[in-house]
Amino acid sequence: MARYSRGIWQAVWLTALVMWSFLLSSCDKDNNELIVYTSVDQHYSEPLFKAFEAATGINIRVVYDIEAAKTTGLANRLIAEAANPQADVFWSGETMQMHRLLQKNVLAPYRPPNLPANAHVFAGDYWIEFGGRARVLIVNTARLGNAVAPDSILDLASQTWPGNQIAIAYPMFGTTATHAAALTDIWGDAQALDYFSRLKQRGVRYVAGNSSVRDLVVSGQVLFGITDTDDACIAVARGHPVSVIFPDQQPNGLGAFVIPNGVALIAGGKNRQNAKTFINYLTGSEVMGLLAKAGWFYVDGQTVIANSTCGLPKMLKVMPHNISDAPETLAEFQRDLRALVVQ
């Protein structure tokens, strides 16, 4: 009985010790901290956060997003917290959600003092756009064989290839949503909606995210799909039998859609000065180079800046666009698109 009692008490004290350590570590409010919400893949963003911490001594606490809800999930969380903001900075892998956040008064204006030439402020300094990834076609070369590879986003809707051999991420979140919004600017809402409707009618596979498109093509389940350069070039780097193509590069082609990253100050954030320090750091030339080297950024305007062996040309024709300044119209388009795709 004594041995049993001793064992029980040992277990109780150990549990209490763990609880106490946890409470101490959680309650220890660090005044020199920063809270960042980011939809940039943790694999790319985490080393940057650690480097910033080492350089400045500012403790960064991060909320990451996951593949199934890219950027939209975080944007919704920021909107829900608007009355009592938890975050200080929002770093996004695309910029469409910035329009929505601006409309909901989540953002605060800030222009870094030494903004490089390749970073741009938007909407009255409410967010900064920098770097870029391109939307590309990824093709399984083992399955393609000697056939002519697709070279346009219009190939997803054409009859040349069976619909169930093509994949695209759901256009309700992430870069696919941004791409869809850009198409409304070029084609108009009706034609853009018609495009996605044809994809659905043809049985094109809508999947959870861009990495899922990559995985489907790599595994040979589909012949080709549309994804981002960071996802596609990983597959090439790993030696999978795929090729990556900038779409619509013909003289009369649309051009490839380039998606810059966005970073913004959150209105009412509790660590404003640290947030500005981080934004200055993030939009600096050094970070641009680091992210290009890591494979997150691929292009800067029309120039390829990544050092990858993705097989893409050094210059690309970029799709000109001006994503709508009318968030209500965009929101309505997104609702129609969602109803079309998920029902």
Place this chain on the structure above:
Amino acid sequence: MSHLPPRNSPALSGLWQIRYAPAVVLWGVIALGPIVVLIYDLALSSFNATDLRIRVFSLRSTLLLLKSVMIAGSVSICAMVFAIALVRITREANFRFIRWLLWLSLALLLVPPYIHATAWITFVDKIVAGFGGVGLQFRGLSNVAGVIWIQIMAFFPLSLAFAIAAFRMTDQHQIDTARVFSPDWAVFRSIELPQILPAASIGAALVFILSITDFSVASLMLVEVYALEAFVEYSVASNSLSSFIIALPLLVIGVVIILIIIAPIKKLSISTIFSQPRPARLQRPRLSTLYILGLLACVFCALQFMVPIIMLTLDAFPAADILLIVGNNTEVIFNSVASATIAAAVSVLLALGLLPMLKTWRTLTLILIPLAVPASLIGIGMIRLWTLPGLDLVYNTAVMPVLAPIARLSSVAILALYIQSRRYDTMLTDVARQFRGNGPAVWFCVLLPLWLPGFAIGFFAVFGLALSELTTNLLVSAPGQQMLTVKTFSLLHYGASQQVAILCLLVLAMSMLSMGVVFFAAATMKKLSWS
């Protein structure tokens, strides 16, 4: 059996009547609160019935739900069939290695499904590549079949635990007598099956619920399942109400299953798993279909154990990087272990407080309802609840990742303690109370030792499951409080790598350690003849 009236301690009699209140209120707020607040929103909303019909009963949703039910049904049936076959051959044939296989497989009880998915995808891809299958991968060979196979592997230990409990409740002498006159299949159908059915049905039901509410495996295998719909809906629309509506079919299915298994739960006891001595065999094993199925189950069990361990270990090398990667993730590991420990401790204390309330099937059903609720709904409900005025101090703090597993998994601890509490002779406490009243001495010296197996199993089950909890942590993670499962799952979509393998091995090791402690505790208590 007569119950002697306890001698009331004057100091405690006043408090005696309200002793249940704190546990009831706490559990009610933490575990039922998220669901109640969503139901409340639904009741107050002006939700359009047409919208409901379009979203929930659309062709796409209906087909997706049917597909998910088919997958979950296949997983639960196949896992239980293999488990029964394995346990049966363990009792038939006196091969020690089969018993070792059984315990090794049980050690993986708390390992999350996505770890099995990672290991199997790597394993099959290597084999296919080895046979020259360039460009082909596991996910390309068969999606739905792959999901079913991996989930069977993941939930097999749970089926095994209930199969063991089921066979412990059979009368071996009846079986041996019947085998004198009838072939094995007839004996199994007529004698064994009716006796093992209650426990086996509980195991199959729990596996069904876990399978239908899991989306991690399907996500990695690029298969759409209904469990992901509510999560995606919330992420897209940030509307807890529409997410609740979409998750309703899963909730209804889970509640119906809980109602079906309430009666068998009352018959089950944990102590029979460890304490009942194995009867002496009267007959030699016969080569029959069941025996061959049992041998196949052994192969299956060996694969179930070896593939995750071997594949993840191979991917984790070179060994020099292991310490580096573990060092880089110490904060994440600490967050996960600490949250799981606190959640398990609180769950066990809540179980202790709620135990006297579990007298009717209604209260037992209520306690088990959180198990039937999809994890995404628990997370969404928690966000809704803990952002209410007055409760919002908790939101976005380190407390949320602790509350999440309590909300979802405390029912496991309560169930474990409930089953254990029904096993002891109540005369023991009646006699003790004759001399020491209702004071703490009876609790510490009599009740606690008798309930200890239930405590231990409840604590470590919640600890291991909390360590592997993914969906609710995705939704309620606080800044800087990322959990190990979330980080691992996030990195998996980037692509399986050495870092993922090491993190998966960590989760696997901690889960196995939890089960190891349970086995050790059970063996110790058996040795001391306490259970």
